[in-house]
Amino acid sequence: MVTRFSRSTLLLKRPSAVKGKSAKRLLSGLLLGCIATVPTMAHAQIEASPLVPAFLPDGFDKGRNVSVTERPRPEYDPLGVNLGGFKLFPKVETGVGYSDNVYLTNGNKEGDGFAVFNPSARLRSEWDRHQVQLQAAGAFRRFFNNSVRNEDAFNLGALGRLDVGNALSVTGEAQYAQQFETPITGDVASNLAVLSQYERDFLSLRGQYGVGQGRLILAADRSHFSFDPIKLPSGTVIDQENRDRTLHRVTGQAEYAVTPSVSFYGQVNYTDTNYDTNFLPGIANRDSDSYRAIAGTNFDLSGLVRGTLGVGYAKRNFNSPLYKDVDGLSVEAKVEYFPTELTTLGVNARRVIEDSNIGNINAYFDNRFSLRVDHELLRNLVLNAIGEYAQQDFIGSARKTTFYRGSGGARYFINRLLGLQLQMSYIKRDTTGEDLGQTFDEFRGQLTLVVQR
Numbered sequence: 103m104v105t106r107f108s109r110s111t112l113l114l115k116r117p118s119a120v121k122g123k124s125a126k127r128l129l130s131g132l133l134l135g136c137i138a139t140v141p142t143m144a145h146a147q148i149e150a151s152p153l154v155p156a157f158l159p160d161g162f163d164k165g166r167n168v169s170v171t172e173r174p175r176p177e178y179d180p181l182g183v184n185l186g187g188f189k190l191f192p193k194v195e196t197g198v199g200y201s202d203n204v205y206l207t208n209g210n211k212e213g214d215g216f217a218v219f220n221p222s223a224r225l226r227s228e229w230d231r232h233q234v235q236l237q238a239a240g241a242f243r244r245f246f247n248n249s250v251r252n253e254d255a256f257n258l259g260a261l262g263r264l265d266v267g268n269a270l271s272v273t274g275e276a277q278y279a280q281q282f283e284t285p286i287t288g289d290v291a292s293n294l295a296v297l298s299q300y301e302r303d304f305l306s307l308r309g310q311y312g313v314g315q316g317r318l319i320l321a322a323d324r325s326h327f328s329f330d331p332i333k334l335p336s337g338t339v340i341d342q343e344n345r346d347r348t349l350h351r352v353t354g355q356a357e358y359a360v361t362p363s364v365s366f367y368g369q370v371n372y373t374d375t376n377y378d379t380n381f382l383p384g385i386a387n388r389d390s391d392s393y394r395a396i397a398g399t400n401f402d403l404s405g406l407v408r409g410t411l412g413v414g415y416a417k418r419n420f421n422s423p424l425y426k427d428v429d430g431l432s433v434e435a436k437v438e439y440f441p442t443e444l445t446t447l448g449v450n451a452r453r454v455i456e457d458s459n460i461g462n463i464n465a466y467f468d469n470r471f472s473l474r475v476d477h478e479l480l481r482n483l484v485l486n487a488i489g490e491y492a493q494q495d496f497i498g499s500a501r502k503t504t505f506y507r508g509s510g511g512a513r514y515f516i517n518r519l520l521g522l523q524l525q526m527s528y529i530k531r532d533t534t535g536e537d538l539g540q541t542f543d544e545f546r547g548q549l550t551l552v553v554q555r
Contacts, residue, residue, distance in 0.1 A: 158308070158321060158353055158369070160410065160436065164402040166363065169438055169446040170476040170484060178482055178515040180554045188227055188234075190555075195220040195523070197550030204248050205335065206285055206296045206531075206542045216245045218550060233263040250297070250335050255281050269313045277304040285529065286492050286505050290345075290459050293542070298342065300329040315359040325349045344387060345459050346378040357400065368397045369412070375457070386422035388457055388464055393417050394432055409437030409449075416455050418465060425464035428455055428497050448474040458496060466496040482515035504532045521552040 168174075182189040195218070202213040222239035236259070243253040257279040264272045279302050283295040290298060308321035326349075329342035350373070357367035371394045377387035396414025401407070417429035435451040450472045458466050472490040479485050492505040511525035530543040 158319060158355060161357070161367075161400055163408065164363065164400075166402045166404040167406075167408050167438070167440055169440070169448075170444065170478050171446070173478070175481065175515065178518055178521075180518060183555060185225075187229060188225055191224045191226075193222050193552065193554040195550045195552050197523070197548060199546060199548030201544060201546040203542060203544040204245065204251050205293060206544060207293045208542045212248070214245045214248050214251070216243050216251075218243050218548065220550075231265045233261070235259075235261045248335070250333060253282055253299075255279075255299075257281070270309065270311050272307070272309045275304070275306040277302070279304075285531070286490075286507070290342075294332055294340065297332045297334070298329065300327055300342075300345075302327050315365075317357040317359075317365075319353075319355040319357075321351075321353045323351050325351075342459075344377065344379050344381050347457075348376050348378070350374045363403050364399060364401045366397070366399050367412070368395075369414075370395050386424055388425055389421040390425075390457075391419050391421075392455065396432055396434065398434070405440060407437060407439045409435070411435050411437070418455050420464060426498055428465045430455070430467060444478040446476045448472075448476075450474075460496070460501075463496045463499055463501065466494045469493045469495070484513045486511060500534065502534050506530045519553060519555065521554070523550045523552055524548075 180191055180193075182191045198215060198217050200213065200215045202211070204212050204214045219242045220240060223237065225236040227234040237257075238259075239257045241253065241255040243251075245251045257277065259275070259277040261273065261275045263274075266272065281300060281302065283290070283298040283300070285295050287295050302325060304323065304325045306321065306323035308319060308323075311318045327345070327347055329345045331342060332340040334340065351371060353369065353371045355367055355369040357365050359365040373392045373394075375388070375390045375392070377389055379387065381387040394414060394416040396412045398410060398412025398414075400410045412434045414432045415429070416432040417427070419427050431453060432455075433451060433453040435449070437449045439447040439449075441447065451470065453467060453469050455465055456468045458464065470490065470492045472488060474486065474488045476484060476486045488507075488509040490505070490507040490509075492507075494503045496502065507527065507529045509525065509527035511523065513524075514522045516522065524547075526545075526547040528543070528545045532541055
């Protein structure tokens with residue numbers, strides 16, 4: 103029997119959080135009141151993705167399981183706007199929130215409220231063969247008393263897939279985004295990351311050939327990053343031009359299905375990284391060639407579990423002798439367990455090599471583990487809770503950072519057009535060594551109204 107391969111896309115939202123003595127009590131009362139009168143929810147998801155996108159889209163979904171967040175709800179799902187052979191899905195999220203540590207530093211902790219406005223639209227084709235999809239999304243945040251923390255982020259994307267016969271498909275993708283760095287990063291000190299904005303453009307072309315029980319994928323992509331100067335509350339400006347870089351990657355993967363539910367794969371990847379400028383005048387930057395080989399399994403066992411598990415080896419060779427080459431274990435794991443139709447348990451783990459821009463450190467191992475639970479309490483009320491642990495081990499240094507993060511919330515579907523989202527999160531950062539930024543913790547909360555068509 104031949105396994106039916108299909109694509110799945112996981113969209114991670116930026117988390118929000120809450121805290122602060124009197125403000126904390128006020129916000130907690132507001133949130134509890136909302137839950138008591140109108141059961142609410144937000145998919146408070148933890149952003150665990152690295153700066154650079156994944157090598158290939160997830161390939162473990164073979165259509166045998168449906169998670170709580172994926173389950174169709176015909177009476178609440180948006181219908182979209184029919185445009186001939188296309189369908190348009192517009193959406194707007196607007197609301198308010200509070201952070202008890204706006205600048206992520208315990209040395210001079212300051213709380214503030216903020217307003218959010220997140221419009222988005224997705225246009226997809228409704229054809230039997232081939233596919234075209236366009237999307238645009240914005241995330242705008244305005245703090246009441248700390249305008250330096252205001253955020254204007256957006257993402258524009260286009261994807262097209264050409265089906266050549268029944269066995270071969272070719273997919274092209276382009277993205278342009280303006281984003282803010284996550285504080286769970288080792289690329290730069292976290293109290294600077296919270297103020298760091300960058301532009302990313304991404305181009306990708308991949309081909310997939312599947313016949314019988316086998317599948318071959320070959321992909322090539324290019325990413326360019328341009329980092330804006332960081333403007334500190336004091337008025338000081340920190341230039342980040344030496345972080346601007348271009349990555350060219352080539353990835354190949356072979357997969358063979360031993361049963362309709364289980365397959366094994368092997369993947370190899372090559373990445374060429376070139377920085378636009380020297381690290382400092384007369385000092386070479388971290389240009390490098392990196393390689394990764396990984397092998398594992400994809401599985402989708404009906405009514406039980408699905409996911410991917412892979413283990414391999416990664417190596418990064420720096421062009422300049424100023425930087426020591428790095429190699430070591432690489433891991434990727436993403437598993438969803440379905441104890442009941444109303445509950446989904448997800449586990450993610452990864453270990454990768456990332457570039458660092460802290461002091462004289464050239465790179466670090468980024469180790470992450472997260473656990474997520476989604477539960478459908480009512481047909482129109484979905485709860486979730488997420489925990490994440492991240493540790494960054496800096497190569498050739500005793501420096502180390504450890505992050506702990508918890509998030510929880512609810513999403514209440516009022517009707518097909520309206521919904522309420524509530525999300526709260528807490529993050530704590532511990533550090534050893536110099537030049538890594540301060541230890542901090544933050545509690546944040548956000549309540550939003552969702553309008554969709």
